[in-house]
Amino acid sequence: MRTVARLHRVWALVSVVSAAATVAGAALLVPRPAQAASTLGAQAATSGRYFGTAVAAGRLGDSTYSTILDREFNMITPENEMKWDTTEPSRGSFNFGPADQIVNHAQAHGQRMRGHTLVWYQQLPGWVSSIGDANTLRSVMDNHITTEMTHFKGKIYAWDVVNEAFADGSSQHRSSVFQNVLGNGFIEEAFRTARAADPSAKLCYNDYNIENWSDAKTQGVFAMVKDFKARGVPIDCVGFQSHFGSGGPPASFQTTLQNFAALGVDVQLTELDIAQAPATAYSNTVKDCVNVSRCAGITVWGIRDSDSWRSGDNPLLFDGNGNKKAAYDAVLSALGGGVPYGGGDSPTPPPSGDGGCSVKYTISSQWTGGFGANVEVSNLGDPVSSWTLTWSFGAGQQVTQAWNATVTQSGSNVTAKNVSYNGSLPTNGSTSFGFNGSWNSGNPAPTNFALNGTACTTG
Numbered sequence: 001m002r003t004v005a006r007l008h009r010v011w012a013l014v015s016v017v018s019a020a021a022t023v024a025g026a027a028l029l030v031p032r033p034a035q036a037a038s039t040l041g042a043q044a045a046t047s048g049r050y051f052g053t054a055v056a057a058g059r060l061g062d063s064t065y066s067t068i069l070d071r072e073f074n075m076i077t078p079e080n081e082m083k084w085d086t087t088e089p090s091r092g093s094f095n096f097g098p099a100d101q102i103v104n105h106a107q108a109h110g111q112r113m114r115g116h117t118l119v120w121y122q123q124l125p126g127w128v129s130s131i132g133d134a135n136t137l138r139s140v141m142d143n144h145i146t147t148e149m150t151h152f153k154g155k156i157y158a159w160d161v162v163n164e165a166f167a168d169g170s171s172q173h174r175s176s177v178f179q180n181v182l183g184n185g186f187i188e189e190a191f192r193t194a195r196a197a198d199p200s201a202k203l204c205y206n207d208y209n210i211e212n213w214s215d216a217k218t219q220g221v222f223a224m225v226k227d228f229k230a231r232g233v234p235i236d237c238v239g240f241q242s243h244f245g246s247g248g249p250p251a252s253f254q255t256t257l258q259n260f261a262a263l264g265v266d267v268q269l270t271e272l273d274i275a276q277a278p279a280t281a282y283s284n285t286v287k288d289c290v291n292v293s294r295c296a297g298i299t300v301w302g303i304r305d306s307d308s309w310r311s312g313d314n315p316l317l318f319d320g321n322g323n324k325k326a327a328y329d330a331v332l333s334a335l336g337g338g339v340p341y342g343g344g345d346s347p348t349p350p351p352s353g354d355g356g357c358s359v360k361y362t363i364s365s366q367w368t369g370g371f372g373a374n375v376e377v378s379n380l381g382d383p384v385s386s387w388t389l390t391w392s393f394g395a396g397q398q399v400t401q402a403w404n405a406t407v408t409q410s411g412s413n414v415t416a417k418n419v420s421y422n423g424s425l426p427t428n429g430s431t432s433f434g435f436n437g438s439w440n441s442g443n444p445a446p447t448n449f450a451l452n453g454t455a456c457t458t459g
């Protein structure tokens with residue numbers, strides 16, 4: 001969520017000093033051979049991850065910008081177009097035009113979307129900041145989350161639900177209208193509201209300066225996530241903004257990622273940039289992610305140095321003319337190592353390479369007579385340009401609504417086919433879709449999935 005007005009933060013980031021830390025039970029790394037790919041997104045996809053970038057709607061008409069975007073990146077985060085001051089400048093009056101422009105571009109080019117951001121203390125309209133009544137602010141916050149998520153339902157892979165709620169260098173929440181009026185419970189309220197609005201989107205907490213395991217702010221966020229998981233508060237992922245100085249990540253960064261992952265959440269590098277873009281610093285950062293099986297992907301905060309919120313630091317992978325820098329090659333190489341993304345607490349062994357598929361079926365929410373589900377399918381065989389996933393329900397469940405796939409049902413047999421923007425699945429590539437359904441006597445998960453006629457393992 002970087003803005004030019006916040007450049008002063010960089011200097012604090014540059015001066016961060018990191019201490020090495022090792023924890024018992026840290027992930028055993030399972031080396032896997034690098035698989036040659038010619039772009040960042042394609043290389044990340046070989047381990048089931050994504051590699052994305054932040055995008056400004058106003059730059060999409062720049063041919064150099066859009067060419068790099070569509071060639072290199074398979075995940076998009078809007079820089080400002082989904083923030084409150086753009087989407088709801090006055091109470092109850094919503095403007096999704098700029099964000100729709102980015103989402104439409106992504107869908108036309110087979111790219112997925114991260115939603116950024118729903119509740120943040122900055123880029124907040126004055127009418128929100130001036131609310132002093134708790135019931136009013138709670139109603140306004142819940143309505144904003146529900147309206148925005150409903151508008152984009154089925155089009156967003158993950159939402160940064162709450163952004164930067166912790167004070168710098170502290171385990172306590174920062175002062176904000178949400179904290180001051182609603183108290184500590186506003187974060188939980190936001191996540192519960194978000195789950196109800198779109199049960200299939202991943203829900204993330206996003207913050208900066210939480211990469212160093214020994215930092216008080218890191219420990220504060222960790223304690224919150226641990227508490228949420230213990231009490232069933234819906235949270236699926238933690239975003240690390242990772243605006244680094246030229247030295248790159250702290251020595252304990254991989255430990256931090258692994259410890260958060262062990263709580264049962266995905267971790268994502270959501271806003272990566274590194275001052276002067278040293279190749280080694282970028283390589284080390286990417287390796288810290290790919291060595292943790294639940295590190296789902298990386299987003300750099302901009303495409304060219306000239307597009308960056310900290311352009312004076314030249315912190316990105318392409319120079320102002322759109323030329324690849326040495327850091328680009330280092331990242332491409334680093335993406336080929338580590339362990340595949342498995343969405344589990346421990347590393348997943350590399351696929352054998354002899355074909356097949358795997359499916360992760362998750363009940364994201366359930367209520368009397370109904371439920372929401374997410375299906376993530378990984379292709380372990382040869383690349384495919386289109387896919388059909390089949391399964392059978394065992395207790396009379398019926399699909400009532402679906403997104404990111406065309407789903408039909410005959411009796412207990414269900415068929416899901418790709419839509420226009422997600423049909424291509426490279427070897428070790430994955431995609432996901434969601435649906436709502438109904439149930440009566442029970443809701444057991446299916447086990448007989450098949451991709452294009454080939455039986456899949458489940459997990």
